[in-house]
Amino acid sequence: AQSVTQPDIHITVSEGASLELRCNYSYGATPYLFWYVQSPGQGLQLLLKYFSGDTLVQGIKGFEAEFKRSQSSFNLRKPSVHWSDAAEYFCAVGYNFNKFYFGSGTKLNVKP
Amino acid sequence: DTEVTQTPKHLVMGMTNKKSLKCEQHMGHRAMYWYKQKAKKPPELMFVYSYEKLSINESVPSRFSPECPNSSLLNLHLHALQPEDSALYLCASSHEAGGRTDTQYFGPGTRLTVL
8 A cells, every 4th residue: 555654743953954854655656756845824835756767856945855766765855954944844655646645744843 | 837826715614604615726737636634634635626527536525515617726615514624725736637647736725614
């Protein structure tokens, strides 16, 4: 069965520090992978996506993610976090008929 | 432009009321979606419209009734809701439809409170 796991419910980092948010998926075929960010009470904004090709993908706001098929992972990274990055981050897998399966989310807090 | 708009931003309704949520996109996308999101939870898919036809209903109670009048507009009609239906309702759209996976672009949501 398809599933997406985000092991970290909450993460706190200091402003300027690096960030890595973990995402593991379980899916039998080639996955379509997405990272979205959601500020409180807002919709989801697409950060980046992986469909095929280069396994290191660049997104908006300085984020990047690396697809590792051997580890079934698609971790999100940012070299230097800004206070405005505080939000909830969702990893998603897209599969048949454009259905998305979302992870449970990771809430990022940024310390000044 | 990847904008999906939703109205209203907030809605408070009683359990006997009838109300509607509206979603609009002008990107030429052929698939549109309704999601429900409870606090501190990921979005849950409710309905998918593909080429203006309902293609997926995730066993949603009949008190939620979707409608797709044209390729740019998606409505969600609400009737006899329960307090547990209070949530953020998100609309999304994608260019591809008919079974192909594609990026979904989300609107800002409607915060619904059922009293």
